[in-house]
Amino acid sequence: MGTARVVFDKWEGRYAQRMDDVRSSAVRDLFGAASRPDVISLSGGMPEVSRVPTHTVADVAHWAVAHKGAVALQYGSSEGRRELRDVIVELMAETGVRLKADEVVVTAGAQQALDLIAKIFLDPGDVVIAEGPTYLGALQAFSAYQPDVRCIPMDDDGMRMDLLEAELERLGPRGAKFIYTIPNFQNPAGVTLSAERRRRLLELSREYDIPVVEDDPYGRLRFEGGHIKPLRALDPEVIYLGTFSKVFAPGLRLGWITAPKPVLAKFILAKQAADLCGSAFAQVTAERYFAATRWRRVLQSLTKTYGERRDAMLSALEEHFPPEARWTHPEGGFFVWVELPSFLDTGAMLAEAVECGVTYVPGDSFYPDGRGRNCMRLAFCYAEPERIEEGIRRLAEALDDRLHLYRAFIAAGAIPAEEGAA
Numbered sequence: 001m002g003t004a005r006v007v008f009d010k011w012e013g014r015y016a017q018r019m020d021d022v023r024s025s026a027v028r029d030l031f032g033a034a035s036r037p038d039v040i041s042l043s044g045g046m047p048e049v050s051r052v053p054t055h056t057v058a059d060v061a062h063w064a065v066a067h068k069g070a071v072a073l074q075y076g077s078s079e080g081r082r083e084l085r086d087v088i089v090e091l092m093a094e095t096g097v098r099l100k101a102d103e104v105v106v107t108a109g110a111q112q113a114l115d116l117i118a119k120i121f122l123d124p125g126d127v128v129i130a131e132g133p134t135y136l137g138a139l140q141a142f143s144a145y146q147p148d149v150r151c152i153p154m155d156d157d158g159m160r161m162d163l164l165e166a167e168l169e170r171l172g173p174r175g176a177k178f179i180y181t182i183p184n185f186q187n188p189a190g191v192t193l194s195a196e197r198r199r200r201l202l203e204l205s206r207e208y209d210i211p212v213v214e215d216d217p218y219g220r221l222r223f224e225g226g227h228i229k230p231l232r233a234l235d236p237e238v239i240y241l242g243t244f245s246k247v248f249a250p251g252l253r254l255g256w257i258t259a260p261k262p263v264l265a266k267f268i269l270a271k272q273a274a275d276l277c278g279s280a281f282a283q284v285t286a287e288r289y290f291a292a293t294r295w296r297r298v299l300q301s302l303t304k305t306y307g308e309r310r311d312a313m314l315s316a317l318e319e320h321f322p323p324e325a326r327w328t329h330p331e332g333g334f335f336v337w338v339e340l341p342s343f344l345d346t347g348a349m350l351a352e353a354v355e356c357g358v359t360y361v362p363g364d365s366f367y368p369d370g371r372g373r374n375c376m377r378l379a380f381c382y383a384e385p386e387r388i389e390e391g392i393r394r395l396a397e398a399l400d401d402r403l404h405l406y407r408a409f410i411a412a413g414a415i416p417a418e419e420g421a422a
């Protein structure tokens, strides 16, 4: 649970200062509670890997060793295997991004790319611009490099460009090291950056000479609406991070980065220092999976499943959640973001929710500065629709207890109604 035990640490005073701000991820902390069978997990963004046929994966893994054992069990190049980079080039072409294999480096998931991007760009105090709220794993990865992360609020069309422009005007040209965005079905907010705002973001990036880092794990998981081209399709200067975690399986720990050549050269140096090279075994396995299986069918069925679970969550919220709550309507991905009256503290409420048999991630985990306390992230990707319904019902019950008090205060005139409104 979120309440970490305070343990006497005799090593205190020896750690590097850069670890001062690195916090444990709330999702990882919830792992224990979320895996109890009586608890419905609406916290972790875990793909439904049970839909990926294990016999197929066993076949491709067997093939990797039987036919490519000499390379699969050996060290490989830091850039990653050419064959897998060819697969990535094809996958990216389908989204509207034209690349050559030498513009791609394979990573240990998008998470490693986030860490190494921060490592090559950030000195303590450097400004990074991100959406508010933003991916907590990015905040965690960046925090070791001690940046000043400025969060730009979003609405239903993603990051607000008027607020971004105002921030950039305050900072001036090159006033931030990069702008970090998750344009599709954002984690945690679930919203998508509109095509018009993508163009505006790139204009601002050029005007202020601040590169964009586009993190796109969910782009292929759309169950409603039309595809919007990635920022990288509109501007080759964009640094783009992709991953196999959501289109295949996170257990392989495979992702990729594409970036302008000089950035990629620095990135490869950082990757060499971090791990010499990625797992050749995982790469050969993935190559075979994409070359010799019906992976598109699996992905289609996965996306359909996520769509059904999103529907289950939205209708349960509609039915059970209090009128004071607002939530987003994602067209893909894994998450719904809920905003509650401002006096509610979802971190303080979590223990009670776990007692009621449901977990979520408190909103302040997705900000670097304590904002978001009245919000929560709900993941619809993992639980079956009936469990989602039941989870939302339990959560609504826990909320209702707290809201009684709030409504009584409003009725007595002790707080103005709009103060607590979401």
Ligand SMILES: Cc1ncc(COP(=O)(O)O)c(C=O)c1O
Binding pocket: 045, 108, 109, 110, 111, 112, 135, 137, 182, 187, 215, 217, 242, 243, 244, 245, 250, 254, 255
């Ligand atoms: C926005 C975002 N970026 C990066 C990652 C990390 O993914 P990977 O498994 O590729 O490391 C995640 C994982 O959930 C994510 O949501």
